[in-house]
Amino acid sequence: MTELLPVLTDTWDAERSWTLGAYEAAGGYEGLRTSLGMDPADIVAAVKASGLRGRGGAGFPTGMKWGFLPPPDGGPRYLVVNADESEPGTCKDIPLMLASPQHLIEGVVITSYAIGCHHAFIYVRGEVVHVYRRLLAAVQEAYDAGYLGKDIQGSGFDLDVTVHAGAGAYICGEETALLDSLEGKRGQPRLKPPFPAVAGLYARPTVVNNVESIASVPGIMKHGVDWFASMGTEKSQGHGLFSLSGHVTRPGQYEAPLGITLRELLDQAGGVRAGHELKFWTPGGSSTPLFTADHLDTPLDYESVGAAGSMLGTRALQIFDETTCVVRAVSRWTDFYAHESCGKCTPCREGTYWLKQVLRRIEAGQGEERDIDLLLDLCDNILGRAFCALGDGATSPVTSSIQLFRDEYEAHLGGRGCPFDPSASALFAYTPKQPRTPALAGVGGH
Structure with missing residues (x-):
């Protein structure tokens, strides 16, 4: 420990x-x-x-x-x-x-x-x-x-x-x-x-x-x-502040050597809130690709997190349990990036705007199957083409969430709305599948 x-x-x-x-x-x-x-x-x-x-x-x-x-x-x-x-x-x-x-x-x-x-x-x-x-x-x-x-x-x-x-x-x-x-x-x-x-x-x-x-x-x-x-790992040395927020029993700042795992931090923080289980989390803030419970033992250092397909970033560990709609969470983050884009370059200015529109359409149950591929296509046209890292960061939660939870995106389509919303169609029952972990490698970072 x-x-x-x-x-x-x-x-x-x-x-x-x-x-x-x-x-x-x-x-x-x-x-x-x-x-x-x-x-x-x-x-x-x-x-x-x-x-x-x-x-x-x-x-x-x-x-x-x-x-x-x-x-x-x-x-x-x-x-x-x-x-x-x-x-x-x-x-x-x-x-x-x-x-x-x-x-x-x-x-x-x-x-x-x-x-x-x-x-x-x-x-x-x-x-x-x-x-x-x-x-x-x-x-x-x-x-x-x-x-x-x-x-x-x-x-x-x-x-x-x-x-x-x-x-x-x-x-x-x-x-x-x-x-x-x-x-x-x-x-x-x-x-x-x-x-x-x-x-x-x-x-x-x-x-x-x-x-x-x-x-x-x-x-x-x-x-x-x-x-x-002497602290940390061979290439990620020293101590760092890890910010735990979201569905965790004791959120706050936890200072530890780099290389500690989320499982160890959650042990210190009392675990995920009582009666619930971890669904997904961010290792370095919302502009880093998502992780799931399969990554609980990934050392939180630059090399290990990178090898697992994400970025350590600012060590902002946002914890989400099974009650969270991943489409809704990503949509809210995308609203933020679209609002905060400075507008200097076209890929970020226009790309984040359209990501926002498509995500809102999907979340409202008005999307079609092709909208999921449209999101990925938009991300491809932003990633590596924006003037700074804001555009790249905005694509990370979108691409990683689709790779891990595509079935959840699909569950919103065809007029059914969000399966996590009590007001959505009672005729539709949604059972989450296991996230698709192998697809994380190569997801765009910040």
């Missing part, structure tokens, strides 16, 4: 855990003091050696990303923290910033020192006003204590941090759309290359990292590379 491992969550139950005093009492900012006595290049090398991978979804090695910055040219370079948590089912960064914002701020200072940044930005989703206010207060506490500002802790290093509230757009979770939004422009993805490491914020070299990625850095610098690398 893999044990839960409180690292980022170790102070969440402390009295007034969000304050600087509570964070320092638990050993906070020791990693920063260690880092300020090191050569910045050695910090980058340590993060590379630790095996820390981006916790925002893609899983790209964090230290390698820092290493892509060009040599200093005398001009500014920036760190931008992506705190625009918007993926349906994802709820790890907001609790972290709410319960322990100093974890993030210490990580921002260490990272900025390592990459030669003197002005960092934290881009927060605008709807979470309470988190925005707490971050502002935490940043002020850090300034007052000498962890931000001029000559930090007598090191000669200067750093300012700006907390910026976005206007609420899922597309701004894409790093280049976030940068455009931060510059005051409409949030839409940029053509790459150039990549942000070369021409990012204000056309200067920029590192964009997720909240959890940056918050993980202080522990590496405090406890050492070997400590972090």
